[in-house]
Amino acid sequence: MSGKRKGLGRATVHDVAKLAGVSSITVSRYFKQPDIVSQALRDRIAEAVNALDYLPNHAAGGLASTRGRIVAMVIPNISGPIFANTIQSFSDELNRHGYQLLLASSYFSVEKEEDAVRAFLGWSPAALVLTSQYHSEGTERLIAKATMPVVETWDYVPERKPVQVGFSHVDVGRQSVEYLHGKGYKRIAFVQNSLIGDLSALDRRDGYIARMTEHGLEPWVFVPTQADPFEAGRQAVNSLLLRKQPAEAIIFANDNLAAGGMLAGARAGMRFPEDCAIFGFGNYAFSEMLLPSLTTIRPPAREIGEVAALRILQTLGEASVEGPVQRLNLLDCELIARESA
Amino acid sequence: MSGKRKGLGRATVHDVAKLAGVSSITVSRYFKQPDIVSQALRDRIAEAVNALDYLPNHAAGGLASTRGRIVAMVIPNISGPIFANTIQSFSDELNRHGYQLLLASSYFSVEKEEDAVRAFLGWSPAALVLTSQYHSEGTERLIAKATMPVVETWDYVPERKPVQVGFSHVDVGRQSVEYLHGKGYKRIAFVQNSLIGDLSALDRRDGYIARMTEHGLEPWVFVPTQADPFEAGRQAVNSLLLRKQPAEAIIFANDNLAAGGMLAGARAGMRFPEDCAIFGFGNYAFSEMLLPSLTTIRPPAREIGEVAALRILQTLGEASVEGPVQRLNLLDCELIARESA
DNA sequence: TTTCGCAATGTTACCGGTAACATCATCGAG
DNA sequence: CTCGATGATGTTACCGGTAACATTGCGAAA
Numbered sequence: 001m002s003g004k005r006k007g008l009g010r011a012t013v014h015d016v017a018k019l020a021g022v023s024s025i026t027v028s029r030y031f032k033q034p035d036i037v038s039q040a041l042r043d044r045i046a047e048a049v050n051a052l053d054y055l056p057n058h059a060a061g062g063l064a065s066t067r068g069r070i071v072a073m074v075i076p077n078i079s080g081p082i083f084a085n086t087i088q089s090f091s092d093e094l095n096r097h098g099y100q101l102l103l104a105s106s107y108f109s110v111e112k113e114e115d116a117v118r119a120f121l122g123w124s125p126a127a128l129v130l131t132s133q134y135h136s137e138g139t140e141r142l143i144a145k146a147t148m149p150v151v152e153t154w155d156y157v158p159e160r161k162p163v164q165v166g167f168s169h170v171d172v173g174r175q176s177v178e179y180l181h182g183k184g185y186k187r188i189a190f191v192q193n194s195l196i197g198d199l200s201a202l203d204r205r206d207g208y209i210a211r212m213t214e215h216g217l218e219p220w221v222f223v224p225t226q227a228d229p230f231e232a233g234r235q236a237v238n239s240l241l242l243r244k245q246p247a248e249a250i251i252f253a254n255d256n257l258a259a260g261g262m263l264a265g266a267r268a269g270m271r272f273p274e275d276c277a278i279f280g281f282g283n284y285a286f287s288e289m290l291l292p293s294l295t296t297i298r299p300p301a302r303e304i305g306e307v308a309a310l311r312i313l314q315t316l317g318e319a320s321v322e323g324p325v326q327r328l329n330l331l332d333c334e335l336i337a338r339e340s341a
Numbered sequence: 342m343s344g345k346r347k348g349l350g351r352a353t354v355h356d357v358a359k360l361a362g363v364s365s366i367t368v369s370r371y372f373k374q375p376d377i378v379s380q381a382l383r384d385r386i387a388e389a390v391n392a393l394d395y396l397p398n399h400a401a402g403g404l405a406s407t408r409g410r411i412v413a414m415v416i417p418n419i420s421g422p423i424f425a426n427t428i429q430s431f432s433d434e435l436n437r438h439g440y441q442l443l444l445a446s447s448y449f450s451v452e453k454e455e456d457a458v459r460a461f462l463g464w465s466p467a468a469l470v471l472t473s474q475y476h477s478e479g480t481e482r483l484i485a486k487a488t489m490p491v492v493e494t495w496d497y498v499p500e501r502k503p504v505q506v507g508f509s510h511v512d513v514g515r516q517s518v519e520y521l522h523g524k525g526y527k528r529i530a531f532v533q534n535s536l537i538g539d540l541s542a543l544d545r546r547d548g549y550i551a552r553m554t555e556h557g558l559e560p561w562v563f564v565p566t567q568a569d570p571f572e573a574g575r576q577a578v579n580s581l582l583l584r585k586q587p588a589e590a591i592i593f594a595n596d597n598l599a600a601g602g603m604l605a606g607a608r609a610g611m612r613f614p615e616d617c618a619i620f621g622f623g624n625y626a627f628s629e630m631l632l633p634s635l636t637t638i639r640p641p642a643r644e645i646g647e648v649a650a651l652r653i654l655q656t657l658g659e660a661s662v663e664g665p666v667q668r669l670n671l672l673d674c675e676l677i678a679r680e681s682a
Numbered sequence: 683t684t685t686c687g688c689a690a691t692g693t694t695a696c697c698g699g700t701a702a703c704a705t706c707a708t709c710g711a712g
Numbered sequence: 713c714t715c716g717a718t719g720a721t722g723t724t725a726c727c728g729g730t731a732a733c734a735t736t737g738c739g740a741a742a
Contacts, residue, residue, distance in 0.1 A: 005696055005731060008407050008465055009488060012698055023722050028700055038720065053486065058463040059400045059409060060698035063727050066349050068400060070443070070464075078419070079429035081626065088420035088446065095445055100460060102411070103444050104436055105429065119441060122399040123411075124349055145394070147350060259630065285422065286627030289600065346701060346726055353728055364692050369730055379690065401728035404697050 011052035020048035031056060062124070071312060072102040072120035073129040074113050076198070081255075081284040082301065083131070086153065090129070090305030097318050099126065108197025110136040117142055124148070127312040133157045134199040149315045151308050154299075155200060156330050163315075165308045165329040169200045172297055172333055173207020176251045176279055179295075179335060181215055185249040185277060188212065189220040191236040191261070193253045194227055201253040204281065208251060220247065224257075233260025241265065241276055249277035249341060255284040255296055262290065262340065277341035283334075292339035300331040307331065352393035361389040372397060403465070412653060413443040413461035414470040415454050417539070422596075422625040423642065424472070427494065431470070431646030438659050440467065449538025451477040458483055465489070468653040474498045475540040490656045494645050496541060497671050504656075506649045506670040510541045513638055513674055514548020517592045517620055520636075520676060522556055526590040526618060529553065530561040532577040532602070534594045535568055542594040545622065549592060561588065565598075574601025582606065582617055590618035590682060596625040596637055603631065603681065618682035624675075633680035641672040648672065 017024040022041055030037050030045045037045070048054070062068025071094055075083045091101045102120060106113035114136045120128060121142060127149045135143075143150045143162065150162040157164060173190075180188050190208045193201055209219040222240055224232035233252065240247040252258035258280035262272055272278050272292055280287060283298035307329050313321040358365040363382055371378050371386045378386070389395070403409025412435055416424045432442045443461060447454035455477045461469060462483060468490045476484075484491045484503065491503040498505060514531075521529050531549045534542050550560040563581055565573035574593065581588040593599035599621035603613055613619050613633055621628060624639035648670050654662040 006407065007697060013700090014698080024698090025700070025723085026721060029721090032700085036720070041721085055459065055462050057404070057465060057698055059404050059465060060727090061700070063398070063400050063404055063729085064698075064700040066347065066701095066727070077429065078432065079425040084420040084425050088418065091419065091444060091446060095457070095460075098460075100464070101444050103432060103442050105432060116436070118396065119436075119439075122396050123441070124398060124400060263630070284626075286630055289604070289627055290630060291632050348727060354730090355728080365728090366693085366730070367691060370691090373730085377690070382691085398728055401697090402730070404699085405728075405730040407697070407731095 008057070010057075011054040012057070013054075015052055016045065016048045016054050019052065020044040066124070067126060068124055069098055070100045070102050070123060070125050071127045071129065072104075072117075072123065072125040074104050074106050074116045074120070075131050076108045077105045078103070082282055082299070083154075085301035086305040086308075088305065089302045090309050093306055093309035093313070097313055097320065099313075106131075108199075110134065110139065114139045114142070121146065126316055127151065129153060129308055129312075130162075131155075132200050133160055149312055151312060153304050153308050155203075156328070158328055163308075163311055163325075163327050163329070165304050165311065165331070167300065167331050167333050168207075169203035170207035170210070172281065172299075173204040173209075173251075174211040175207075175333070175335060176204075176281070176297065177208055177211035177215070179337075180249045180251070180277060180279060180341065181211075181217075183249075183277070183341070186217060187220070187245065187248045188217065189222055189240050189247040189250045191233070191240075191250055191252045191257055192221060192223045193229070193257060194224045194232055198253075204253065228260075229254070229256035230260030230263065233257045233262070234264030237261040237265045237268075237270070237276075241270065247276055249273075249279065251279045251281075253281060255280040255282040255287045255294060258294055258296070258340075259284075259286065259290060262292075262294070272340050279341045283336055288338065290340075295338045295341035296336055298334040298336055300333060303331050349398070351398075352395040353398070354395075356393055357386065357389045357395050360393065361385040407465070408467055408657075409465055410439055411441045411443050411464060411466050412468045412470065413445075413458075413464065413466040415445050415447050415457045415461070416472050417449045418446045419444070423623055423640075424495075426642035427646040427649075429646065430643045431650050434647055434650035434654075438654055438661065440654075447472075449540075451475065451480065455480045455483070462487065467657055468492065470494060470649055470653075471503075472496075473541050474501055490653055492649050492653060494649050495640075496544075497669070499669055504649075504652055504666075504668050504670070506645050506652065506672070508640065508672050508674050509548075510544035511548035511551070513622065513640075514545040514550075514592075515552040516548075516674070516676060517545075517622070517638065518549055518552035518556070520678075521590045521592070521618060521620060521682065522552075522558075524590075524618070524682070527558060528561070528586065528589045529558065530563055530581050530588040530591045532574070532581075532591055532593045532598055533562060533564045534570070534598060535565045535573055539594075545594065569601075570595075570597035571601030571604065574598045574603070575605030578602040578606045578609075578611070578617075582611065588617055590614075590620065592620045592622075594622060596621040596623040596628045596635060599635055599637070599681075600625075600627065600631060603633075603635070613681050620682045624677055629677075629679065631681075636679045636682035637677055639675040639677055641674060644672050 013024040013027045017027045104116035129151045132155045152162045153165045155166045156168045212219040224235045226232040280294050280296035283296045287294040314325045354365040354368045357368045445457035470492045473496045493503045494506045496507045497509045553560040563577050565576045567573040621635050621637035624637045628635040655666045
């Protein structure tokens with residue numbers, strides 16, 4: 001209140017200290033390590049804090065101690081059906097330990113991701129969380145130099161340096177083929193998303209190709225030109241089924257495409273899985289409500305957020321989170337067999 | 342590098358200044374108001390910034406200038422189908438102007454909300470965004486004293502002091518009745534959610550009651566005891582339709598309940614809307630894919646995030662966002678008539 | 683030529699905490 | 713009774729920026 005600079009107009013440690021008749025560092029200790037402050041002073045300080053409505057300024061604290069309690073996360077998108085659960089569980093776990101989440105979305109653009117990372121690093125977050133293994137060169141450089149823990153989620157690439165929390169998209173592709181092949185299907189097609197942004201989907205396609213080849217079957221990849229997932233699905237179904245040797249089964253890059261394909265097919269009088277088996281990825285909320293309900297693979301979205309948070313908290317030495325830090329965290333996907341395949 | 346305290350080990354304004362042969366404030370100005378720095382110095386500074394990989398420390402900047410560039414938002418949940426779009430558009434609009442989003446979820450608990458607000462205020466965010474008009478007393482006290490702009494979203498209560506960006510839940514309730522009444526239905530029931538947390542749903546119920554009464558019809562509110570939305574929906578359908586004078590139409594508090602009710606009814610051999618008209622709220626992603634597709638009301642989720650961000654940016658005086666600040670922002674809901682009613 | 687105004691740059695102190703070190707009181711061992 | 717270990721509290725300076733005020737240089741007006 002006395003300086004020539006105005007400040008926030010809120011009570012500071014110094015105000016509290018003065019009112020309680022102690023030094024400001026004691027107030028600081030009262031919050032950080034209450035056990036080393038005597039009961040008498042604790043009471044006086046508590047009273048002063050209350051009287052002044054004191055709230056610690058985390059920006060100042062972080063600056064002085066060089067470790068703030070915010071964690072930054074860049075995710076492709078928030079509103080989609082995929083990542084929301086990861087964000088939710090990640091955020092909850094952090095909040096539980098007094099950390100706050102700084103969030104931005106990249107829309108599957110590595111340039112936007114780099115922008116976000118650059119902006120975040122300016123806050124010196126306690127940790128940085130990215131999605132997938134695919135980044136721009138600039139991002140790679142930034143994270144290589146970063147001093148805080150970095151975690152990559154939704155992918156699992158043991159060769160990479162950052163902590164990995166996710167699963168192998170290639171294996172998901174193989175697993176899909178395996179399931180359909182086990183049911184006797186031979187002419188199995190794969191429908192990619194036209195959006196070149198989601199690079200992990202290409203890994204699933206590669207897994208599909210590999211496993212098909214191992215079975216001596218010919219891979220058959222269709223790339224829609226439409227961006228809208230429902231339109232793209234329609235395009236795929238029309239192209240793959242309205243021919244002399246139609247596909248017996250179709251693996252779609254995600255449930256949105258699969259749903260679009262099924263709806264389009266149904267309107268054209270096709271029946272699933274009688275005319276063609278349909279296989280998705282993602283287990284979106286609507287997938288079990290479709291008619292027929294969609295056979296798909298559920299990625300461990302919630303678990304990814306949880307484990308990523310735990311690894312970070314461990315690395316930061318949060319006492320309440322026991323166990324050693326684990327750099328590689330391979331989580332399980334669950335194949336959900338429903339009516340469509 | 343010289344002090345006895347370690348710092349982050351990253352380059353600072355001072356390092357850049359030394360290398361460029363200028364004073365540190367000039368480097369600061371180079372970032373904040375480049376136009377008042379001469380071209381010659383700008384070039385030298387740019388070079389130094391590059392050579393040192395300098396990244397401004399926003400925490401320090403915010404502390405010194407008493408206005409940081411983060412905005413805090415508390416939302417009931419991230420992963421649900423409702424708020425994700427609001428978060429997404431809000432975050433995008435902020436990022437576009439160099440602000441970052443700090444996010445936490447309350448799970449419809451006013452106590453959790455208060456915790457989050459308290460934690461956020463410690464970061465002295467440039468603005469604070471809450472959901473709905475219902476808060477704890479503690480939260481009310483905190484926002485009354487807050488010095489930064491506060492915005493309430495997903496509701497519209499002109500009497501309240503904070504900036505309002507949303508719609509009237511009471512009106513939504515009335516509008517639902519109006520639509521069904523216009524179709525000739527008389528015995529119209531309302532199914533509330535058992536979760537007492539979502540207080541706005543009660544406003545929709547009140548609107549339903551008011552409009553029914555105005556039409557001389559008797560309100561009929563059913564409160565499920567089951568927490569799971571699908572189970573609750575089943576419970577409601579059983580209770581409202583398996584009786585001598587069954588409901589002719591049911592308004593559900595949200596699309597989840599409505600979907601649960603329809604699936605349960607379909608399994609029991611009922612047909613919609615022949616046996617009963619079904620009306621939801623929320624326009625969730627799956628609603629148009631149900632069989633029959635669900636008649637519902639689409640809340641302006643994306644618009645809320647956008648407008649909230651714009652109002653905040655205007656209040657903060659972001660030059661690039663023109664127009665006066667508007668305290669009341671009533672956005673339109675859209676009634677989507679589909680097959681179920 | 684002198685003076686004034688303004689643009690460009692620098693000096694100093696301060697934002698609100700906390701690390702590092704200093705000091706003081708207490709208490710048990712020698 | 714003295715000394716040193718231990719625990720509680722205080723002093724000082726510093727984290728990395730920027731507000732406020734000071735200074736300098738230069739051109740236009742008088």
